[in-house]
Amino acid sequence: MEIRLLAKNKPEYRLKIAKAGAIKPLISHMSSPDLQLQENAVTSILNLSLCDENKELIASSGAIKPLVRLLETGTSTAKENAACALLRLSQIEKNKIAIGRSGAIPLLVNLLENGGIRGKKDASTALYSLCSVKENKIRAVQAGIMKPLVELMADSGSNMVDKSAYVLSVLVSVAEARTSLVEEGGIPVLVEIIEVGSQKQKEIAVVILLQICEDNLSYCNMVAREGAIPPLIALSQSGTNRARQKVETLIELLRQLRSGNAAARTSQVSA
CATH class of the missing domain: 1.25.10.10 (Leucine-rich Repeat Variant)
Incomplete structure (x- = not known):
């Protein structure tokens, strides 16, 4: 003592x-x-x-x-x-690898899901740091991290929206995390954050959605169907220059998709 x-x-x-x-x-x-x-x-x-x-x-x-x-x-x-x-x-x-290989990641995910508010915050901050290493990202996804992250982001009263979103932004650089995020219903939650979240929350949600959409037409379609374009247009009028660039890039991706779908439907009708 x-x-x-x-x-x-x-x-x-x-x-x-x-x-x-x-x-x-x-x-x-x-x-x-x-x-x-x-x-x-x-x-x-x-x-x-x-x-x-x-x-x-x-x-x-x-x-x-x-x-x-x-x-x-x-x-x-x-x-x-x-x-x-x-x-x-x-x-x-070098300690990130050692900590991940010692079995910490599933236990931190459990603390994130089942701990008190301080435990959730401590776990999310530790996971954010550890998951800058690819093998730890995979461990976190395999440990089921996406479910508590999506739930915490969806709960504005949790005081964990920002922290959860930052952890997610690190994870979605790997395909396994993007797949898990979609399976856990993350896209509607992220679009809702863009509609009603704080400026910081909106900007991190855009970063995540952009990573999801860039190489996957199906995910891009899901984002478009959730009605993301109007709140994105509103967001493009505010924020930092870097944030506005990302918003505009995402809007352009979604508009290209919509134009492509419209062209495909026209082609089918003509045929």
Whole structure:
């Protein structure tokens, strides 16, 4: 508890505590049968990881597997703080692979779906960081991440629309994620965000829809059928230059599709 509080309240002590040899004993305490000791240990590791110089030492001292174990077996506080600690460690690129291969992704998806509001936020932020790596994107999709992401984006009262959309924007660079998003009913939710969301939410929804539509005529057709063009035209009158360019690109894709369908119907009638 003393180390936990020192590392939280005295940033200048974080490196000193690590150099004094505290990290390995704290890691061992994360596996203690004493739940309070577990919580103090994982929170101490989290607080020490706020010092950039400590991240490598924490990971190399064997913290990743016990942190992942706490995601599965810990108290709600331990799970939340384990997710935060993994987020901090994932800011070192090579740790993203190690964390993903240690089984963290399905457990973070479970926390995203079933945790409290803080747990959902911690899980989404950790997943956003970890899923910059392709193999972790695949793991997240296989773990069923799309269902909770779509549900959270559809619930404006969840306070998770932005965070969920940002995680989704990272995932949809892989085909498996785009397929899963459509299967979970994500397109109507994204179009609704463009209609009624905040400016930031609207812009991230456009980024996602553009990635979905660029190489798939069927998905593009689904977006058009949801009535996306009028709210997109309204959105094109506001926002940053970069955002307006993406909106205009998406509008053009949808208009080309509509023109192509009209031409095909005319050809069929003529025949």
